[in-house]
Amino acid sequence: MGKGYFVVTYRKISNQDKWAAYAKLAAPAIQKAGGKFIVRGVPSKTHEAGMKERVVVVEFDNVHKAMAAHESPDYQTALKALGDGAERDFRIVEGIS
Numbered sequence: 275m276g277k278g279y280f281v282v283t284y285r286k287i288s289n290q291d292k293w294a295a296y297a298k299l300a301a302p303a304i305q306k307a308g309g310k311f312i313v314r315g316v317p318s319k320t321h322e323a324g325m326k327e328r329v330v331v332v333e334f335d336n337v338h339k340a341m342a343a344h345e346s347p348d349y350q351t352a353l354k355a356l357g358d359g360a361e362r363d364f365r366i367v368e369g370i371s
Contacts, residue, residue: 276371277333278340280309284328285361292359299352307343309334337368 287293304311313331320326334340343349344366 275336275338276369277335278337279334279367279369280304280330280332280340280344281365281367282330283325283363284330285325285363287328287360289357289359292356296352296356296359299355300349303346303348303352304332304343306348307334307346308339309343333369337366340366 301311309332311330312333313329316328317324317326332340334343
């Protein structure tokens with residue numbers, strides 16, 4: 275089994291306060307669940323139909339741990355703090371083993 279990844283792009287952050295509250299709660303929740311941030315920022319360069327939107331990639335030991343992290347009470351609390359403060363594309367992807 276390959277590693278598991280959160281792959282998140284932010285299409286729009288409409289409320290900086292809600293996003294900041296989410297970030298304050300989400301990072302420790304993800305790390306507590308075994309996640310390691312490997313990408314967190316705006317693209318240096320985009321190609322084809324790429325958009326200059328914030329990208330976050332978090333690595334977990336496997337896809338099951340990634341799914342469990344998303345469903346954890348701590349991360350769910352972070353999501354509630356975010357509410358409608360951002361429009362995101364959030365995927366959990368299994369890596370190549």
